[in-house]
Amino acid sequence: MPPDPSVVRIDGPWRHLDVHANGIRFHVVEADHQESRNAPIPLTQRPLVILLHGFGSFWWSWRHQLRGLTGARVVAVDLRGYGGSDKPPRGYDGWTLAGDTAGLVRALGHKTATLVGHADGGLVCWATTVLHPRAVRAIALVSSPHPNALRASALTRRDQGLALLPWMLRYQVPMWPERALTRRGGAELERLVRSRASAKWLASEDFSETIAHMRRAVQIPSAAHSALEYQRWAVRSQFRGEGRRFMRSTRRPINVPVLHLRGDADPYVLTDPVYRTQHYAPHGRYVSIDGAGHFAHEEAPVAVNAQLQRFLTQVYGA
Numbered sequence: 001m002p003p004d005p006s007v008v009r010i011d012g013p014w015r016h017l018d019v020h021a022n023g024i025r026f027h028v029v030e031a032d033h034q035e036s037r038n039a040p041i042p043l044t045q046r047p048l049v050i051l052l053h054g055f056g057s058f059w060w061s062w063r064h065q066l067r068g069l070t071g072a073r074v075v076a077v078d079l080r081g082y083g084g085s086d087k088p089p090r091g092y093d094g095w096t097l098a099g100d101t102a103g104l105v106r107a108l109g110h111k112t113a114t115l116v117g118h119a120d121g122g123l124v125c126w127a128t129t130v131l132h133p134r135a136v137r138a139i140a141l142v143s144s145p146h147p148n149a150l151r152a153s154a155l156t157r158r159d160q161g162l163a164l165l166p167w168m169l170r171y172q173v174p175m176w177p178e179r180a181l182t183r184r185g186g187a188e189l190e191r192l193v194r195s196r197a198s199a200k201w202l203a204s205e206d207f208s209e210t211i212a213h214m215r216r217a218v219q220i221p222s223a224a225h226s227a228l229e230y231q232r233w234a235v236r237s238q239f240r241g242e243g244r245r246f247m248r249s250t251r252r253p254i255n256v257p258v259l260h261l262r263g264d265a266d267p268y269v270l271t272d273p274v275y276r277t278q279h280y281a282p283h284g285r286y287v288s289i290d291g292a293g294h295f296a297h298e299e300a301p302v303a304v305n306a307q308l309q310r311f312l313t314q315v316y317g318a
Contacts, residue, residue: 081226263292
């Protein structure tokens with residue numbers, strides 16, 4: 001029998017919430033460590049930080065940040081279609097995903113938030129910033145260049161094209177990718193993660209625990225299909241008017257603070273699209289994380305947390 005969505009309600013120094021936004025229910029996990037409980041400032045008066053995971057994952061990918069970031073209200077979300085969140089048949093386009101995030105900011109009782117995103121979650125950060133600018137105070141990205149920069153690099157650079165396009169194109173056919181992701185207990189997802197991560201993390205107990213959670217979560221009914229719909233829209237929309245309008249809309253200047261982190265051993269997102277991102281966010285800060293692959297926030301949490309904490313201090317003050 002496939003696992004129930006309750007498998008993602010993992011215990012820890014956090015609490016699990018169900019939050020309704022943009023017409024669906026989201027599973028949200030909020031940091032609940034000692035510093036948070038003892039703070040005299042009400043939750044809705046603290047800066048809000050929303051953590052948005054990448055492809056094939058769920059909120060758990062941000063466990064180190066939930067434990068480590070302080071001075072703010074920190075929440076990690078199961079994106080539309082993932083983990084414990086609703087899995088509607090539609091809505092995996094950039095427009096709707098940006099509306100999801102802006103809706104979550106309001107549903108959590110805030111006017112603005114700092115968004116932190118990895119991979120697909122980073123695309124949501126970029127989209128929300130340009131489509132709902134009043135909801136975004138700042139953005140931080142992990143291996144998630146500006147979508148126009150990534151597109152240009154994949155189409156003009158052989159190395160980035162070979163790293164990115166074979167994966168995205170193979171997901172365009174119906175049904176087969178869903179079966180591939182879920183058969184043998186999610187072994188294909190583990191293969192994908194292993195191909196993008198550093199050897200040091202792969203040999204750790206942290207990886208073993210994480211990949212076990214990921215393999216269970218991707219088998220939740222409709223989770224694999226929903227994850228693939230993100231990739232399908234990203235490719236197919238390029239040949240449709242809505243996709244061209246979306247890419248044009250993301251060319252607007254980014255007027256909020258930007259931090260981009262990339263593991264220097266990332267074989268999936270290379271340096272060229274990060275360099276091109278500076279055209280869209282010229283005043284952003286671009287940091288390389290030593291020894292990390294595509295999952296820097298999980299592979300090198302101490303270094304990533306230090307960068308994120310410094311960024312939040314600069315955005316909100318001490």
